[in-house]
Amino acid sequence: MSRILYGAPLSPFVRKLRISLQEKDLDHALEMVMPYSPPDWYFDLNPLGRIPAFKDGDITLADSSVIGQYLDDAYPATTCLYGESAADRARVRWLEKYADYEVAPHATFTVFGQRLLLPSGGQQCDDAKVRHALDIALPPLFDYLEQELGNRRFFVSERLSMADIAIVTQWINMDYGDEPLDARRWPNLARHDQAIRGLPTVRAILQSELWIVQKLRDKAARPGAAS
Ligand SMILES: N[C@@H](CCC(=O)N[C@@H](CS)C(=O)NCC(=O)O)C(=O)O
Incomplete structure (x- = not known):
């Protein structure tokens, strides 16, 4: 290969x-x-x-x-994921960077890391860190994305881009940490999340991750793994 x-x-x-x-x-x-x-x-x-x-x-x-x-x-003949125009390309890169460098430290490295990864390795979850991420750090980041998306289907130019993928991939890790996106507070983001997860490519990949998540949950729940 x-x-x-x-x-x-x-x-x-x-x-x-x-x-x-x-x-x-x-x-x-x-x-x-x-x-x-x-x-x-x-x-x-x-x-x-x-x-x-x-x-x-x-x-x-x-x-x-x-x-x-x-x-x-x-591979220019394949589906373009970074936008066609200079403006779209810049916007996709901005939103991807926002997801990777602003949202990820809290959604993935804190919520997912503390709630699933550490306990599966026998370490204790630090609830204070998780609460700070959920109550203080993440809401303003989500508010911005909610408003940027509005009632549109995709973040940039009505077509799937890396912006949509990079953002939703963070919600997925939060979910694995038992913290789904609050659909009442961020309805646009929740609708977008469901639509992106419904894409056949994303569905298949999520399906292939399930057994790993389950394995980590089982390890975390094992007596003595973490209190
Ligand atoms: N900006 C990097 C971030 C990669 C990253 O932080 N990956 C994590 C796993 S989700 C990692 O390898 N962490 C190990 C470390 O920091 O040593 C990217 O987009 O590839």
């Missing part, structure tokens, strides 16, 4: 690319690399040791946004 995506399926950044590769109909293999303790060879692909990384023949790349943009540039 000439295209290889390295990472673990529950990473929102890996999920972004799995959805993108499916939307673009680009064959690839997923090679499992666990975050935080990657094997030594992985640092040749990403010196920071973070997932995902990507190999396309002789080309190796790191960072989900860099890889996503590369896929649009390298």
Whole structure:
């Protein structure tokens, strides 16, 4: 297989690319690399040791946004996910960055990390950190997105883009941490979330993640795993 995506399926950044590769109909293999303790060879692909990384023949790349943009540039005949015009491209990149660097630290690294990842490894969830994320840090970030989306179907130019994927992938990790998006408070985002999750590519990927989530939940619930 000439295209290889390295990472673990529950990473929102890996999920972004799995959805993108499916939307673009680009064959690839997923090679499992666990975050935080990657094997030594992985640092040749990403010196920071973070997932995902990507190999396309002789080309190796790191960072989900860099890889996503590369896929649009390298395969122009496939579904475009970064916008057609300069303005749209800038807006997609802005919203992707907003999801990856503003929402992710709270939605994924705090809510998902504390509620599922740490307990599955026998560590205790820090409820104060989760409450701070949910009550203080995330609401203003969600308010902005709610207003940016309005009653439109997609964030940019009425077509699916990496902005939609990057944002929804964060809600998915929050869900895995037992904190679904509050549909009464952010109805536009909740409607958009359901629509994106209903796409066949996204549905299939979520289906393939279920057993891993269940395995982590079982580990977290095991007596002595975490109190
Ligand atoms: N901006 C990066 C973020 C990647 C990232 O933080 N991945 C996490 C897993 S979800 C990771 O590998 N963390 C391990 C670490 O920071 O050492 C991207 O979009 O690829």
